Amino acid sequence: xxxxxxxxxxxxxxxxxxxxxxxxxxxxxxxxxxxxxxxxxxxxxxxxxxxxxxxxxxxxxxxxxxxxxxxxxxxxxxxxxxxxxxxxxxxxxxxxxxxxxxxxxxxxxxxxxxxxxxxxxxxxxxxxxxxxxxxxxxxxxxxxxxxxxxxxxxxxxxxxxxxxxxxxxxxxxxxxxxxxxxxxxxxxxxxxxxxxxxxxxxxxxxxxxxxxxxxxxxxxxxxxxxxxxxxxxxxxxxxxxxxxxxxxxxxxxxxxxxxxxxxxxxxxxxxxxxxxxx
Numbered sequence: 546x547x548x549x550x551x552x553x554x555x556x557x558x559x560x561x562x563x564x565x566x567x568x569x570x571x572x573x574x575x576x577x578x579x580x581x582x583x584x585x586x587x588x589x590x591x592x593x594x595x596x597x598x599x600x601x602x603x604x605x606x607x608x609x610x611x612x613x614x615x616x617x618x619x620x621x622x623x624x625x626x627x628x629x630x631x632x633x634x635x636x637x638x639x640x641x642x643x644x645x646x647x648x649x650x651x652x653x654x655x656x657x658x659x660x661x662x663x664x665x666x667x668x669x670x671x672x673x674x675x676x677x678x679x680x681x682x683x684x685x686x687x688x689x690x691x692x693x694x695x696x697x698x699x700x701x702x703x704x705x706x707x708x709x710x711x712x713x714x715x716x717x718x719x720x721x722x723x724x725x726x727x728x729x730x731x732x733x734x735x736x737x738x739x740x741x742x743x744x745x746x747x748x749x750x751x752x753x754x755x756x757x758x759x760x761x762x763x764x765x766x767x768x769x770x771x772x773x774x775x776x777x778x779x780x781x782x783x784x785x786x787x788x789x790x791x792x793x794x795x796x797x798x799x800x801x802x803x804x805x806x807x808x809x810x811x812x813x814x815x816x817x818x819x820x821x822x823x
Contacts (some may be wrong), residue, residue, distance in 0.1 A: 550582045550721070555699045558725040570726070571740035572782075577751045577774055581767060584755065589714045591756040593643030596652045598718030599748045601634045605720045606738040609727045610612045613734060620731045624724055635715035649753055656746050663739055718748075736738045743785065747777035 557578060564570045605627040607622070615621035712719055730737040754773035757768035 546762055547586055549755045551703050553578055557722040561726050567736045567741050571737050571744055575744035575746055579658055585715045589717055590616045591646040591752050593648035594638040595717050595752050596648045597638055598715055599745050601631045602718055602720055603742050603745055605631045605723055610738045619637045620728055624727055635712050652749055656770050719764055747774045750777040751776055
């Protein structure tokens with residue numbers, strides 16, 4: 546992994562650590578910056594396996610969320626379990642040929658089914674949700690100094706980069722920054738995973754456009770990939786905002802403002818953990 550790639554991963558994780566909104570965190574993380582550096586630096590071609598690599602990214606966060614929140618594993622062990630899941634998937638994909646276009650169709654269909662299931666799992670509320678009871682804390686939270694935290698992120702980016710280099714073509718979608726982002730977002734990991742699952746369609750679009758143009762030139766393929774990502778990302782967020790507005794309009798007028806003190810529009814579309822509670 547190049548020094549530039551390590552610095553980029555560090556910058557992404559640092560930016561995510563400063564953002565309070567879970568939705569914006571997921572958007573920043575989904576930017577295909579590590580993919581861009583991996584494609585440019587390694588020269589790997591985008592094939593069907595990389596499309597399934599995006600599913601591997603989702604698998605990584607699902608494993609971390611389940612093991613940390615449901616099974617109560619420490620976040621570092623949950624992170625390790627997520628990496629093992631991604632590496633196991635990658636090993637299987639590298640062992641067999643994966644045709645691109647059938648894989649693209651299957652990936653998009655699976656994304657659509659997942660979004661439908663998530664929508665049914667988180668329906669629009671018919672009444673304001675009650676605020677969760679306050680959680681007693683054992684003592685004041687200890688914060689790392691900014692310089693120390695940046696150094697930890699830099700070291701973590703270097704270690705995950707070295708691991709990613711062992712995955713050959715699957716290095717393109719390896720969760721370089723995801724390993725550390727999962728730690729930064731551990732209190733809201735379930736909501737983060739759901740938002741990233743929605744954004745992952747834009748990553749599929751990036752890889753699909755790159756595949757179409759990669760025989761022309763790397764520059765053309767990269768430009769096409771970023772345009773496809775931007776168009777899909779904007780469309781996804783516009784659709785999410787439109788759906789939230791429709792659900793708000795369907796609520797009784799007294800309920801549209803949400804619970805007292807809640808941010809307008811937050812509780813109806815996103816879980817109450819859309820922002821980190823300090």
